[in-house]
Amino acid sequence: MRYVLAMLASLLALPAQAQDRALLQLDWIPTGEHAAYFAGVQRGTWRELGIDLSLTRGFGSGDTINKLANGAAQFGVADIGALMVARARQNVPVTSVMQVYTHSPHSMFVLRASNITNFRQLEGRRISITPGNSHRLYFPEVMRRAGGNADSITWVNMDASAMAAMLISRRVDAAPFFAIHHYYQNKAAQRAGQEIVALPFVETGFAIYSTGLVATDALIQQNPDLVRRFVQGAQRSFEWARDNQAEACRLHVTRNPEVAQDDCEGSLRATMTYVFNDHQRATGFGRWESERLAFTWRNVAESQQIDPATLDPARFITTNFLP
Structure with a gap:
Protein backbone atom coordinates (compact mmCIF):
# COMPACT_ATOMS: atom_id res chain seq x y z
CA MET A 1 0.00 0.00 0.00
CA ARG A 2 2.81 2.36 0.90
CA TYR A 3 4.46 1.53 -2.42
CA VAL A 4 1.29 2.37 -4.36
CA LEU A 5 0.87 5.66 -2.48
CA ALA A 6 4.49 6.53 -3.13
CA MET A 7 4.04 5.84 -6.85
CA LEU A 8 0.93 8.02 -6.98
CA ALA A 9 2.72 10.83 -5.18
CA SER A 10 5.62 10.67 -7.62
CA LEU A 11 3.27 10.81 -10.60
CA LEU A 12 1.43 13.79 -9.18
CA ALA A 13 4.74 15.52 -8.66
CA LEU A 14 5.63 15.27 -12.35
CA PRO A 15 5.34 18.55 -14.27
CA ALA A 16 2.38 18.96 -16.62
CA GLN A 17 3.10 18.04 -20.22
CA ALA A 18 4.38 21.04 -22.12
CA GLN A 19 2.01 22.59 -24.63
CA ASP A 20 3.11 23.29 -28.19
CA ARG A 21 2.67 27.01 -28.76
CA ALA A 22 1.23 28.01 -32.14
CA LEU A 23 -0.28 31.07 -33.79
CA LEU A 24 -3.30 30.95 -36.08
CA GLN A 25 -3.29 33.92 -38.44
CA LEU A 26 -6.85 34.73 -39.47
CA ASP A 27 -7.75 36.11 -42.88
CA TRP A 28 -9.89 39.02 -41.71
CA ILE A 29 -11.13 40.98 -38.74
CA PRO A 30 -12.70 38.57 -36.20
CA THR A 31 -16.38 38.43 -37.16
CA GLY A 32 -18.90 35.69 -36.44
CA GLU A 33 -17.35 33.82 -39.36
CA HIS A 34 -14.46 33.04 -37.01
CA ALA A 35 -16.54 32.13 -33.96
CA ALA A 36 -15.66 28.44 -34.17
CA TYR A 37 -11.94 29.26 -33.73
CA PHE A 38 -12.44 31.62 -30.79
CA ALA A 39 -14.94 29.32 -29.10
CA GLY A 40 -12.56 26.40 -29.57
CA VAL A 41 -9.74 28.28 -27.88
CA GLN A 42 -12.03 29.48 -25.08
CA ARG A 43 -13.31 25.95 -24.43
CA GLY A 44 -9.80 24.50 -24.39
CA THR A 45 -10.30 22.29 -27.46
CA TRP A 46 -6.73 22.70 -28.69
CA ARG A 47 -5.33 22.77 -25.17
CA GLU A 48 -6.74 19.28 -24.62
CA LEU A 49 -4.72 18.25 -27.69
CA GLY A 50 -1.52 19.73 -26.30
CA ILE A 51 -1.59 23.04 -28.22
CA ASP A 52 -1.46 26.51 -26.70
CA LEU A 53 -3.11 28.26 -29.66
CA SER A 54 -3.23 32.03 -30.09
CA LEU A 55 -5.31 33.89 -32.68
CA THR A 56 -4.57 37.14 -34.48
CA ARG A 57 -6.64 39.15 -36.93
CA GLY A 58 -5.96 39.06 -40.66
CA PHE A 59 -5.60 41.54 -43.50
CA GLY A 60 -6.66 39.35 -46.42
CA SER A 61 -5.65 35.87 -47.57
CA GLY A 62 -2.58 37.07 -49.45
CA ASP A 63 -1.20 38.75 -46.36
CA THR A 64 -1.91 35.65 -44.25
CA ILE A 65 0.01 33.44 -46.68
CA ASN A 66 2.94 35.86 -46.77
CA LYS A 67 3.07 35.98 -42.99
CA LEU A 68 3.26 32.18 -42.81
CA ALA A 69 5.89 32.08 -45.55
CA ASN A 70 7.98 34.58 -43.56
CA GLY A 71 7.68 32.58 -40.34
CA ALA A 72 5.34 34.92 -38.48
CA ALA A 73 2.73 32.19 -37.83
CA GLN A 74 2.47 28.41 -38.03
CA PHE A 75 -1.14 28.15 -39.23
CA GLY A 76 -3.46 30.38 -41.19
CA VAL A 77 -6.99 30.84 -42.47
CA ALA A 78 -6.74 31.62 -46.18
CA ASP A 79 -8.51 31.29 -49.48
CA ILE A 80 -7.17 28.40 -51.52
CA GLY A 81 -7.17 30.55 -54.66
CA ALA A 82 -4.77 33.03 -53.08
CA LEU A 83 -2.59 30.09 -52.03
CA MET A 84 -2.61 28.66 -55.56
CA VAL A 85 -1.47 31.95 -57.07
CA ALA A 86 1.23 32.44 -54.43
CA ARG A 87 2.59 28.94 -55.02
CA ALA A 88 2.44 29.23 -58.80
CA ARG A 89 4.18 32.61 -58.93
CA GLN A 90 6.46 32.62 -55.90
CA ASN A 91 6.54 28.97 -54.82
CA VAL A 92 5.65 30.02 -51.27
CA PRO A 93 6.31 27.20 -48.76
CA VAL A 94 2.69 26.98 -47.58
CA THR A 95 0.18 24.13 -48.09
CA SER A 96 -3.54 23.70 -47.44
CA VAL A 97 -4.16 21.07 -44.75
CA MET A 98 -7.97 21.28 -44.48
CA GLN A 99 -10.71 22.66 -46.71
CA VAL A 100 -13.27 24.59 -44.66
CA TYR A 101 -15.66 26.14 -47.21
CA THR A 102 -16.86 23.71 -49.86
CA HIS A 103 -17.93 26.53 -52.19
CA SER A 104 -17.18 30.19 -52.47
CA PRO A 105 -19.12 32.90 -50.58
CA GLY A 205 -21.26 29.92 -62.45
CA PHE A 206 -18.08 30.57 -60.49
CA ALA A 207 -18.46 27.66 -58.01
CA ILE A 208 -15.04 26.96 -56.54
CA TYR A 209 -13.37 26.00 -53.28
CA SER A 210 -12.67 28.88 -50.95
CA THR A 211 -11.43 29.32 -47.37
CA GLY A 212 -9.30 26.62 -45.79
CA LEU A 213 -6.60 26.08 -43.20
CA VAL A 214 -2.97 26.32 -44.25
CA ALA A 215 0.36 25.48 -42.64
CA THR A 216 3.99 26.07 -43.47
CA ASP A 217 5.83 23.34 -45.32
CA ALA A 218 8.58 23.44 -42.69
CA LEU A 219 6.09 22.66 -39.93
CA ILE A 220 4.50 19.88 -41.97
CA GLN A 221 7.91 18.27 -42.43
CA GLN A 222 9.36 18.89 -38.97
CA ASN A 223 6.34 18.44 -36.70
CA PRO A 224 3.56 16.56 -38.52
CA ASP A 225 2.02 15.50 -35.20
CA LEU A 226 1.38 19.14 -34.30
CA VAL A 227 -0.34 19.69 -37.64
CA ARG A 228 -2.48 16.59 -37.13
CA ARG A 229 -3.57 17.76 -33.67
CA PHE A 230 -4.28 21.27 -34.95
CA VAL A 231 -6.55 19.93 -37.72
CA GLN A 232 -8.26 17.63 -35.23
CA GLY A 233 -8.94 20.61 -32.97
CA ALA A 234 -10.31 22.64 -35.87
CA GLN A 235 -12.75 19.90 -36.83
CA ARG A 236 -13.92 19.50 -33.24
CA SER A 237 -14.36 23.26 -32.90
CA PHE A 238 -16.47 23.56 -36.04
CA GLU A 239 -18.64 20.60 -35.15
CA TRP A 240 -19.26 21.98 -31.65
CA ALA A 241 -19.98 25.49 -32.97
CA ARG A 242 -22.43 24.08 -35.52
CA ASP A 243 -24.43 22.46 -32.73
CA ASN A 244 -24.07 25.31 -30.20
CA GLN A 245 -24.17 28.50 -32.25
CA ALA A 246 -25.49 30.89 -29.62
CA GLU A 247 -22.94 29.70 -27.06
CA ALA A 248 -20.14 29.79 -29.64
CA CYS A 249 -20.99 33.41 -30.34
CA ARG A 250 -21.17 34.23 -26.64
CA LEU A 251 -17.60 32.96 -26.30
CA HIS A 252 -16.56 34.82 -29.46
CA VAL A 253 -18.03 38.09 -28.21
CA THR A 254 -16.23 37.63 -24.88
CA ARG A 255 -12.95 37.79 -26.79
CA ASN A 256 -14.17 40.32 -29.37
CA PRO A 257 -16.58 42.69 -27.60
CA GLU A 258 -16.84 44.93 -30.67
CA VAL A 259 -18.95 42.16 -32.28
CA ALA A 260 -22.65 42.14 -31.32
CA GLN A 261 -24.17 38.80 -30.34
CA ASP A 262 -26.85 38.89 -33.05
CA ASP A 263 -24.30 39.92 -35.69
CA CYS A 264 -22.15 36.97 -34.71
CA GLU A 265 -25.06 34.56 -34.84
CA GLY A 266 -26.17 35.85 -38.24
CA SER A 267 -22.69 35.37 -39.70
CA LEU A 268 -22.09 32.01 -38.03
CA ARG A 269 -25.45 30.67 -39.18
CA ALA A 270 -24.56 31.55 -42.78
CA THR A 271 -21.00 30.27 -42.39
CA MET A 272 -22.13 26.79 -41.42
CA THR A 273 -23.96 26.38 -44.73
CA TYR A 274 -20.60 26.63 -46.49
CA VAL A 275 -18.95 24.14 -44.13
CA PHE A 276 -21.57 21.44 -43.58
CA ASN A 277 -23.60 20.53 -46.67
CA ASP A 278 -24.16 17.82 -49.27
CA HIS A 279 -20.69 18.28 -50.78
CA GLN A 280 -19.02 17.93 -47.38
CA ARG A 281 -21.04 14.83 -46.59
CA ALA A 282 -20.12 13.23 -49.92
CA THR A 283 -16.43 14.17 -49.84
CA GLY A 284 -15.66 14.09 -46.12
CA PHE A 285 -15.16 16.98 -43.73
CA GLY A 286 -12.10 18.97 -44.72
CA ARG A 287 -11.38 16.97 -47.88
CA TRP A 288 -11.26 17.96 -51.53
CA GLU A 289 -13.13 16.42 -54.43
CA SER A 290 -10.66 16.15 -57.32
CA GLU A 291 -12.98 17.54 -59.99
CA ARG A 292 -13.88 20.67 -58.01
CA LEU A 293 -10.24 21.15 -57.02
CA ALA A 294 -9.21 21.01 -60.69
CA PHE A 295 -12.03 23.39 -61.64
CA THR A 296 -10.89 25.79 -58.92
CA TRP A 297 -7.29 25.74 -60.11
CA ARG A 298 -8.27 26.15 -63.76
CA ASN A 299 -10.41 29.20 -63.04
CA VAL A 300 -7.90 30.75 -60.66
CA ALA A 301 -5.04 30.18 -63.11
CA GLU A 302 -6.91 31.53 -66.12
CA SER A 303 -8.07 34.60 -64.22
CA GLN A 304 -4.41 35.37 -63.48
CA GLN A 305 -3.04 34.51 -66.94
CA ILE A 306 -1.30 31.41 -65.60
CA ASP A 307 -1.19 28.26 -67.71
CA PRO A 308 -3.15 25.67 -65.68
CA ALA A 309 -1.02 22.90 -67.17
CA THR A 310 2.08 24.17 -65.39
CA LEU A 311 1.04 22.76 -62.01
CA ASP A 312 -0.93 19.82 -60.67
CA PRO A 313 -3.55 21.20 -58.23
CA ALA A 314 -2.79 18.29 -55.90
CA ARG A 315 0.48 20.08 -55.09
CA PHE A 316 -1.41 22.78 -53.20
CA ILE A 317 -2.94 20.42 -50.64
CA THR A 318 -2.27 17.49 -48.34
CA THR A 319 -4.80 15.06 -46.89
CA ASN A 320 -2.26 13.44 -44.56
CA PHE A 321 -3.70 15.09 -41.45
CA LEU A 322 -7.38 14.43 -42.04
CA PRO A 323 -9.16 11.49 -40.37
Whole structure:
Protein backbone atom coordinates (compact mmCIF):
# COMPACT_ATOMS: atom_id res chain seq x y z
CA MET A 1 0.00 0.00 0.00
CA ARG A 2 2.81 2.36 0.90
CA TYR A 3 4.46 1.53 -2.42
CA VAL A 4 1.29 2.37 -4.36
CA LEU A 5 0.87 5.66 -2.48
CA ALA A 6 4.49 6.53 -3.13
CA MET A 7 4.04 5.84 -6.85
CA LEU A 8 0.93 8.02 -6.98
CA ALA A 9 2.72 10.83 -5.18
CA SER A 10 5.62 10.67 -7.62
CA LEU A 11 3.27 10.81 -10.60
CA LEU A 12 1.43 13.79 -9.18
CA ALA A 13 4.74 15.52 -8.66
CA LEU A 14 5.63 15.27 -12.35
CA PRO A 15 5.34 18.55 -14.27
CA ALA A 16 2.38 18.96 -16.62
CA GLN A 17 3.10 18.04 -20.22
CA ALA A 18 4.38 21.04 -22.12
CA GLN A 19 2.01 22.59 -24.63
CA ASP A 20 3.11 23.29 -28.19
CA ARG A 21 2.67 27.01 -28.76
CA ALA A 22 1.23 28.01 -32.14
CA LEU A 23 -0.28 31.07 -33.79
CA LEU A 24 -3.30 30.95 -36.08
CA GLN A 25 -3.29 33.92 -38.44
CA LEU A 26 -6.85 34.73 -39.47
CA ASP A 27 -7.75 36.11 -42.88
CA TRP A 28 -9.89 39.02 -41.71
CA ILE A 29 -11.13 40.98 -38.74
CA PRO A 30 -12.70 38.57 -36.20
CA THR A 31 -16.38 38.43 -37.16
CA GLY A 32 -18.90 35.69 -36.44
CA GLU A 33 -17.35 33.82 -39.36
CA HIS A 34 -14.46 33.04 -37.01
CA ALA A 35 -16.54 32.13 -33.96
CA ALA A 36 -15.66 28.44 -34.17
CA TYR A 37 -11.94 29.26 -33.73
CA PHE A 38 -12.44 31.62 -30.79
CA ALA A 39 -14.94 29.32 -29.10
CA GLY A 40 -12.56 26.40 -29.57
CA VAL A 41 -9.74 28.28 -27.88
CA GLN A 42 -12.03 29.48 -25.08
CA ARG A 43 -13.31 25.95 -24.43
CA GLY A 44 -9.80 24.50 -24.39
CA THR A 45 -10.30 22.29 -27.46
CA TRP A 46 -6.73 22.70 -28.69
CA ARG A 47 -5.33 22.77 -25.17
CA GLU A 48 -6.74 19.28 -24.62
CA LEU A 49 -4.72 18.25 -27.69
CA GLY A 50 -1.52 19.73 -26.30
CA ILE A 51 -1.59 23.04 -28.22
CA ASP A 52 -1.46 26.51 -26.70
CA LEU A 53 -3.11 28.26 -29.66
CA SER A 54 -3.23 32.03 -30.09
CA LEU A 55 -5.31 33.89 -32.68
CA THR A 56 -4.57 37.14 -34.48
CA ARG A 57 -6.64 39.15 -36.93
CA GLY A 58 -5.96 39.06 -40.66
CA PHE A 59 -5.60 41.54 -43.50
CA GLY A 60 -6.66 39.35 -46.42
CA SER A 61 -5.65 35.87 -47.57
CA GLY A 62 -2.58 37.07 -49.45
CA ASP A 63 -1.20 38.75 -46.36
CA THR A 64 -1.91 35.65 -44.25
CA ILE A 65 0.01 33.44 -46.68
CA ASN A 66 2.94 35.86 -46.77
CA LYS A 67 3.07 35.98 -42.99
CA LEU A 68 3.26 32.18 -42.81
CA ALA A 69 5.89 32.08 -45.55
CA ASN A 70 7.98 34.58 -43.56
CA GLY A 71 7.68 32.58 -40.34
CA ALA A 72 5.34 34.92 -38.48
CA ALA A 73 2.73 32.19 -37.83
CA GLN A 74 2.47 28.41 -38.03
CA PHE A 75 -1.14 28.15 -39.23
CA GLY A 76 -3.46 30.38 -41.19
CA VAL A 77 -6.99 30.84 -42.47
CA ALA A 78 -6.74 31.62 -46.18
CA ASP A 79 -8.51 31.29 -49.48
CA ILE A 80 -7.17 28.40 -51.52
CA GLY A 81 -7.17 30.55 -54.66
CA ALA A 82 -4.77 33.03 -53.08
CA LEU A 83 -2.59 30.09 -52.03
CA MET A 84 -2.61 28.66 -55.56
CA VAL A 85 -1.47 31.95 -57.07
CA ALA A 86 1.23 32.44 -54.43
CA ARG A 87 2.59 28.94 -55.02
CA ALA A 88 2.44 29.23 -58.80
CA ARG A 89 4.18 32.61 -58.93
CA GLN A 90 6.46 32.62 -55.90
CA ASN A 91 6.54 28.97 -54.82
CA VAL A 92 5.65 30.02 -51.27
CA PRO A 93 6.31 27.20 -48.76
CA VAL A 94 2.69 26.98 -47.58
CA THR A 95 0.18 24.13 -48.09
CA SER A 96 -3.54 23.70 -47.44
CA VAL A 97 -4.16 21.07 -44.75
CA MET A 98 -7.97 21.28 -44.48
CA GLN A 99 -10.71 22.66 -46.71
CA VAL A 100 -13.27 24.59 -44.66
CA TYR A 101 -15.66 26.14 -47.21
CA THR A 102 -16.86 23.71 -49.86
CA HIS A 103 -17.93 26.53 -52.19
CA SER A 104 -17.18 30.19 -52.47
CA PRO A 105 -19.12 32.90 -50.58
CA HIS A 106 -17.28 35.61 -52.55
CA SER A 107 -19.51 38.50 -53.53
CA MET A 108 -19.59 42.22 -54.18
CA PHE A 109 -21.66 44.37 -51.86
CA VAL A 110 -23.38 47.39 -53.41
CA LEU A 111 -25.98 49.86 -52.16
CA ARG A 112 -29.53 49.36 -53.38
CA ALA A 113 -29.65 53.11 -54.00
CA SER A 114 -26.87 52.73 -56.59
CA ASN A 115 -29.22 50.73 -58.85
CA ILE A 116 -26.37 48.28 -59.53
CA THR A 117 -28.01 44.89 -59.98
CA ASN A 118 -25.38 42.89 -61.91
CA PHE A 119 -21.66 42.67 -62.47
CA ARG A 120 -21.67 44.40 -65.85
CA GLN A 121 -22.96 47.53 -64.17
CA LEU A 122 -19.75 47.67 -62.15
CA GLU A 123 -17.80 48.72 -65.25
CA GLY A 124 -15.98 52.00 -64.66
CA ARG A 125 -16.73 51.95 -60.93
CA ARG A 126 -14.56 52.34 -57.84
CA ILE A 127 -14.22 49.16 -55.75
CA SER A 128 -12.42 48.92 -52.40
CA ILE A 129 -9.80 46.20 -51.92
CA THR A 130 -7.18 44.98 -49.45
CA PRO A 131 -3.71 43.74 -50.50
CA GLY A 132 -3.82 40.13 -51.68
CA ASN A 133 -7.61 39.96 -51.38
CA SER A 134 -8.84 36.84 -53.18
CA HIS A 135 -11.87 38.66 -54.57
CA ARG A 136 -9.58 40.60 -56.87
CA LEU A 137 -7.91 37.40 -58.02
CA TYR A 138 -11.25 36.01 -59.16
CA PHE A 139 -12.90 39.18 -60.35
CA PRO A 140 -11.56 39.19 -63.95
CA GLU A 141 -13.05 35.74 -64.58
CA VAL A 142 -16.33 36.70 -62.91
CA MET A 143 -16.58 39.81 -65.10
CA ARG A 144 -15.73 37.77 -68.21
CA ARG A 145 -18.53 35.35 -67.40
CA ALA A 146 -20.88 38.29 -66.85
CA GLY A 147 -19.86 39.91 -70.14
CA GLY A 148 -18.14 42.84 -68.46
CA ASN A 149 -14.72 44.49 -68.66
CA ALA A 150 -12.66 44.04 -65.51
CA ASP A 151 -9.96 46.43 -66.77
CA SER A 152 -12.37 49.35 -66.41
CA ILE A 153 -12.43 49.03 -62.60
CA THR A 154 -10.59 51.46 -60.33
CA TRP A 155 -9.37 49.56 -57.27
CA VAL A 156 -9.09 51.60 -54.06
CA ASN A 157 -6.68 50.08 -51.52
CA MET A 158 -7.63 50.32 -47.85
CA ASP A 159 -7.71 48.46 -44.55
CA ALA A 160 -10.34 45.75 -44.25
CA SER A 161 -12.04 47.51 -41.34
CA ALA A 162 -12.75 50.59 -43.49
CA MET A 163 -14.40 48.93 -46.47
CA ALA A 164 -18.00 48.80 -45.22
CA ALA A 165 -17.94 52.41 -44.00
CA MET A 166 -16.53 53.58 -47.33
CA LEU A 167 -19.34 51.79 -49.17
CA ILE A 168 -22.11 53.04 -46.90
CA SER A 169 -20.80 56.62 -47.21
CA ARG A 170 -20.74 56.15 -51.02
CA ARG A 171 -17.04 56.89 -51.34
CA VAL A 172 -16.71 53.63 -53.28
CA ASP A 173 -19.32 51.96 -55.48
CA ALA A 174 -18.77 48.38 -54.32
CA ALA A 175 -16.89 46.41 -51.68
CA PRO A 176 -15.77 42.77 -51.75
CA PHE A 177 -17.18 40.68 -48.91
CA PHE A 178 -18.14 37.13 -48.24
CA ALA A 179 -21.92 36.81 -48.49
CA ILE A 180 -21.91 35.51 -44.91
CA HIS A 181 -21.09 39.04 -43.71
CA HIS A 182 -24.27 40.52 -45.16
CA TYR A 183 -26.31 40.38 -41.95
CA TYR A 184 -24.22 42.69 -39.82
CA GLN A 185 -22.96 44.91 -42.64
CA ASN A 186 -26.50 45.53 -43.82
CA LYS A 187 -27.58 46.31 -40.25
CA ALA A 188 -24.93 49.04 -40.15
CA ALA A 189 -26.09 50.34 -43.52
CA GLN A 190 -29.70 50.51 -42.36
CA ARG A 191 -28.68 52.67 -39.42
CA ALA A 192 -27.34 55.13 -42.01
CA GLY A 193 -30.51 54.94 -44.11
CA GLN A 194 -29.00 52.62 -46.73
CA GLU A 195 -29.44 48.98 -47.74
CA ILE A 196 -26.73 46.62 -48.95
CA VAL A 197 -27.34 44.14 -51.73
CA ALA A 198 -24.99 41.19 -52.36
CA LEU A 199 -23.89 40.16 -55.85
CA PRO A 200 -22.57 36.58 -55.33
CA PHE A 201 -19.80 35.42 -57.65
CA VAL A 202 -21.47 31.99 -57.84
CA GLU A 203 -24.35 33.55 -59.81
CA THR A 204 -22.02 33.64 -62.82
CA GLY A 205 -21.26 29.92 -62.45
CA PHE A 206 -18.08 30.57 -60.49
CA ALA A 207 -18.46 27.66 -58.01
CA ILE A 208 -15.04 26.96 -56.54
CA TYR A 209 -13.37 26.00 -53.28
CA SER A 210 -12.67 28.88 -50.95
CA THR A 211 -11.43 29.32 -47.37
CA GLY A 212 -9.30 26.62 -45.79
CA LEU A 213 -6.60 26.08 -43.20
CA VAL A 214 -2.97 26.32 -44.25
CA ALA A 215 0.36 25.48 -42.64
CA THR A 216 3.99 26.07 -43.47
CA ASP A 217 5.83 23.34 -45.32
CA ALA A 218 8.58 23.44 -42.69
CA LEU A 219 6.09 22.66 -39.93
CA ILE A 220 4.50 19.88 -41.97
CA GLN A 221 7.91 18.27 -42.43
CA GLN A 222 9.36 18.89 -38.97
CA ASN A 223 6.34 18.44 -36.70
CA PRO A 224 3.56 16.56 -38.52
CA ASP A 225 2.02 15.50 -35.20
CA LEU A 226 1.38 19.14 -34.30
CA VAL A 227 -0.34 19.69 -37.64
CA ARG A 228 -2.48 16.59 -37.13
CA ARG A 229 -3.57 17.76 -33.67
CA PHE A 230 -4.28 21.27 -34.95
CA VAL A 231 -6.55 19.93 -37.72
CA GLN A 232 -8.26 17.63 -35.23
CA GLY A 233 -8.94 20.61 -32.97
CA ALA A 234 -10.31 22.64 -35.87
CA GLN A 235 -12.75 19.90 -36.83
CA ARG A 236 -13.92 19.50 -33.24
CA SER A 237 -14.36 23.26 -32.90
CA PHE A 238 -16.47 23.56 -36.04
CA GLU A 239 -18.64 20.60 -35.15
CA TRP A 240 -19.26 21.98 -31.65
CA ALA A 241 -19.98 25.49 -32.97
CA ARG A 242 -22.43 24.08 -35.52
CA ASP A 243 -24.43 22.46 -32.73
CA ASN A 244 -24.07 25.31 -30.20
CA GLN A 245 -24.17 28.50 -32.25
CA ALA A 246 -25.49 30.89 -29.62
CA GLU A 247 -22.94 29.70 -27.06
CA ALA A 248 -20.14 29.79 -29.64
CA CYS A 249 -20.99 33.41 -30.34
CA ARG A 250 -21.17 34.23 -26.64
CA LEU A 251 -17.60 32.96 -26.30
CA HIS A 252 -16.56 34.82 -29.46
CA VAL A 253 -18.03 38.09 -28.21
CA THR A 254 -16.23 37.63 -24.88
CA ARG A 255 -12.95 37.79 -26.79
CA ASN A 256 -14.17 40.32 -29.37
CA PRO A 257 -16.58 42.69 -27.60
CA GLU A 258 -16.84 44.93 -30.67
CA VAL A 259 -18.95 42.16 -32.28
CA ALA A 260 -22.65 42.14 -31.32
CA GLN A 261 -24.17 38.80 -30.34
CA ASP A 262 -26.85 38.89 -33.05
CA ASP A 263 -24.30 39.92 -35.69
CA CYS A 264 -22.15 36.97 -34.71
CA GLU A 265 -25.06 34.56 -34.84
CA GLY A 266 -26.17 35.85 -38.24
CA SER A 267 -22.69 35.37 -39.70
CA LEU A 268 -22.09 32.01 -38.03
CA ARG A 269 -25.45 30.67 -39.18
CA ALA A 270 -24.56 31.55 -42.78
CA THR A 271 -21.00 30.27 -42.39
CA MET A 272 -22.13 26.79 -41.42
CA THR A 273 -23.96 26.38 -44.73
CA TYR A 274 -20.60 26.63 -46.49
CA VAL A 275 -18.95 24.14 -44.13
CA PHE A 276 -21.57 21.44 -43.58
CA ASN A 277 -23.60 20.53 -46.67
CA ASP A 278 -24.16 17.82 -49.27
CA HIS A 279 -20.69 18.28 -50.78
CA GLN A 280 -19.02 17.93 -47.38
CA ARG A 281 -21.04 14.83 -46.59
CA ALA A 282 -20.12 13.23 -49.92
CA THR A 283 -16.43 14.17 -49.84
CA GLY A 284 -15.66 14.09 -46.12
CA PHE A 285 -15.16 16.98 -43.73
CA GLY A 286 -12.10 18.97 -44.72
CA ARG A 287 -11.38 16.97 -47.88
CA TRP A 288 -11.26 17.96 -51.53
CA GLU A 289 -13.13 16.42 -54.43
CA SER A 290 -10.66 16.15 -57.32
CA GLU A 291 -12.98 17.54 -59.99
CA ARG A 292 -13.88 20.67 -58.01
CA LEU A 293 -10.24 21.15 -57.02
CA ALA A 294 -9.21 21.01 -60.69
CA PHE A 295 -12.03 23.39 -61.64
CA THR A 296 -10.89 25.79 -58.92
CA TRP A 297 -7.29 25.74 -60.11
CA ARG A 298 -8.27 26.15 -63.76
CA ASN A 299 -10.41 29.20 -63.04
CA VAL A 300 -7.90 30.75 -60.66
CA ALA A 301 -5.04 30.18 -63.11
CA GLU A 302 -6.91 31.53 -66.12
CA SER A 303 -8.07 34.60 -64.22
CA GLN A 304 -4.41 35.37 -63.48
CA GLN A 305 -3.04 34.51 -66.94
CA ILE A 306 -1.30 31.41 -65.60
CA ASP A 307 -1.19 28.26 -67.71
CA PRO A 308 -3.15 25.67 -65.68
CA ALA A 309 -1.02 22.90 -67.17
CA THR A 310 2.08 24.17 -65.39
CA LEU A 311 1.04 22.76 -62.01
CA ASP A 312 -0.93 19.82 -60.67
CA PRO A 313 -3.55 21.20 -58.23
CA ALA A 314 -2.79 18.29 -55.90
CA ARG A 315 0.48 20.08 -55.09
CA PHE A 316 -1.41 22.78 -53.20
CA ILE A 317 -2.94 20.42 -50.64
CA THR A 318 -2.27 17.49 -48.34
CA THR A 319 -4.80 15.06 -46.89
CA ASN A 320 -2.26 13.44 -44.56
CA PHE A 321 -3.70 15.09 -41.45
CA LEU A 322 -7.38 14.43 -42.04
CA PRO A 323 -9.16 11.49 -40.37
